[in-house]
Amino acid sequence: MKYPLIFLLMLLLVSCNYFDVKKTSSEAILNEELKTFNWNDVDTYPSFSSCDSLNSKVEKKQCFEYTLSSHILKYLQDEIIVVTQDVNDTIGLHFKVSETGVLTLVETKIDSLTLKEIPNILELIKISLDSLPEVFPGIKRGQQVKTEFKLPIIISVE
Incomplete structure (x- = not known):
């Protein structure tokens, strides 16, 4: 026991x-x-009101990029640009969209020949951004967040 x-x-x-x-x-x-968390991805990309009808995240991103690039290109096409030699270049634009929907051009990569032929190209791009429609910011876990992205623009002037 x-x-x-x-x-x-x-x-x-x-x-x-x-x-x-x-x-x-x-x-x-x-x-x-x-x-x-995956800090490099958002639940919803920045968008324009014209992209609201799309359902897929990828489609909305493509719509945003297409709308932005076509707006810049349309503005540049409406301008009278005179060059001494043909310009075929891809300009790299680095953008930031704030959590309030303010789109800012952070950095540009422009070839020296393009800058020589079109010295005011950077100013024209910045002016074209002033007439953009309202940008809705990206969303991560229900909160509006800052986003950054790069967008190539093809410039072809003859």
Whole structure:
């Protein structure tokens, strides 16, 4: 009888550790949640009202890029640009859309020949952005967020 009592007493002392409840802090939960985010992707890309009828995320992104590039190209086509030699170049534009929907041109990559032939090309691009329709910001987990993207524009002047 003595040995089973000692055995039960030892079992009771050892099993106390199994009843400990480990508390998880809110910071630990937040850190775990932040690790699961894909910070390079948004739930909804920035868009224009003309793209609202589309359902797919990819279609909305393509619509946004197409609307923006065609708006810039239309503005450039309406301008009278005189060159001494043909210009065929792809201009790289780096944009930022704020969480309030303000579109800003951050950086441009323009070939030196294009700049020589059309010295005011950067000003023309910036002016064309002033007449854009309202831009709706990107959304991540229900919150409006800043987004950045690059857009190539093909310039062909003869």
